[in-house]
Amino acid sequence: MSRLGPLREREFRLLFAGRTISMAGSAMAPIALAFAVLDLTHSTTDLGLVLAARTVPTVGFILFGGVIADRLPRHRVMVASNLTSGAGQAITAALLITGHAQLWELGALAAVNGSSSAFFMPASSGILPQIVAAPLRQQANAILGLARNGTSIVGAALGGLLVAAAGPGWAIGIDAMSYGLAAAFLAALNLPPGLRIEGSTMFKELHDGWRDFWSRTWLWAIVLQFAIVNAVGAGATNVLGPSVANAHYGGAGAFGAILAATSLGLVLTGTVMLRWRPHRLLRTATFGVFPMALPLIAFAGPAPLVVVIVAGFVSGVGIEIFGVLWDTAMQQEIPGEKLSRLSAYDMLGSLVLIPIALATAGPVAQVIGQRRTFIGAAVLIVVMTALVLLSRDVRDLERKTI
Incomplete structure (x- = not known):
């Protein structure tokens, strides 16, 4: 079986191109936004609020995004x-370049971006099984991961230098600009119409999605784990990380190098995941979460x-193992007509605490100190990951032979 087999299909090539172009541009955005806020107000609390402004509408709309995508x-x-x-990023760029940006404007435009992401993410999660046959899906997930992480290496490094x-x-x-070009590739995809069930309403589909979500112990257990892991990781890394980089490592360039090292770990592991097919999907995936601490x-x-930088690299290795195997498990275990909806519940749980963490990371660090905040976040990642391994449904979910 060719490692790049999915790329032989036209629809996957278009998806690959669109996703890669968009991710290349977006890899620069977190660094740029972080240092834009820090340059404007010199406050980690303000940075946390702007980042939270992006995440809150994502959390608020993502379930509806999942239903719409189905x-x-x-x-x-x-x-x-x-x-x-x-469009939102273009306005943000214009305000910053002309020197007219205000904090509330950056927050409002971040909210626009977060709202649109609430619809993009479930659709993106559900589209792969429509265009890639089941035996090739782990390869396809790994290829998309390689693209995402490869662009992150270049984007994070160039973003830091450009800032x-x-x-x-x-x-x-x-x-x-990358969003516009990516949209052109995605518009060329030729896919079947949506899968709306006659007589069904949006709220009924949300209810049915919740029932299906709760019936799968492995799904809600890992989503609960990542509600904590993602929150403390985002608060510590995205809010306090740039502050540490400014104070001790020379600023944006160093922070970009740390993110690039994480992405390098993701990329190198992605090449391994093209071939490595562990039998216990979620047990292996969950062990990959520990290095995030x-x-x-x-x-x-x-x-x-x-x-x-080395710690970031090792973390990237673990994140990619988890990500590829998690996507593969979701696509294996959940019917295609429900995948976007249940992915939306996954994303909601994984994101719901992030706005709180982003908004409170700065104040918490001011009260207990940055060192204790970082250590506390690391401990929570380790504890939540150990707890989820107590679930037999997580430990024993197997790859199906097709």
Whole structure:
């Protein structure tokens, strides 16, 4: 079986191109937005509020996004989302480049981006089984992961350099253009219409989705785990990380290098996942979560920059193992007509606490100190990951032979 077999299919090539282009631009955006806010107000609390402003509407709309993605052609939903995000980023870039940006404007435009993501993410999760046969789906997930992580390496590094050399507005402007180009590729996809059930309403489909979600112990257990893992990881890394980089490592360039190292770990592991097919999907995936604590421990020191970079790399290895196997398990165990809806419940649970973590990371660090905040976040990641392994449904879910 060819490692790149899915790329022989036209629809997957278009999806691959659209996703890769968009991700290349978006890899620059987090660094650019973080340092735009820090340059504007010098406050980690303000940064947390702007990041939370993006996440809150994602959480608020994502269940509806999942239902819409199951009802309508998923690529059309993705195109509309990309165009909306591109417009929001273009306005953000213009405000920053002209020097007229205010904090509330950055927060409002971040909310626009978060709202559109609430529709893009479930559609993106559900589209792969429509265009890739079951035996090739892990390869397809790995290929998309390689693209995402490869662009993250380049994007994070270039984003840091571009922010340092020209300012954050230019990096966000590139992100805006990438959304438009990606939308053109996604619009060319030829997919069947949505799968709306006659006589069904949106709220009934939400209720049915919740029932299906709760009936799968492995699903809600890992979503509960990641409600905590994602929240503490996002708060510590995205809010406090840039502050540590400014104070100890020289600023945006160093923070970009740390993110690029994480992405390098993701990419190299992605090449392994093209071939490695562990039998116990979720047991193996969950062990990959433990290394996510390492960068937080390194930031707590703060350790020398090279140590933080190595920790980021190892974390990336674990994240990619989890990500590819989790996507494969979801696509294997959940019927295609319900996949976007249940993916939306997965995303809701995984994101719901992030706005709180982003908004409170700065104040918590001011009260107990950055070191204790980082260590506390690392401990929570380890504890939640150990607890989820107590579930037999997680430990024993097997790959099906097709």
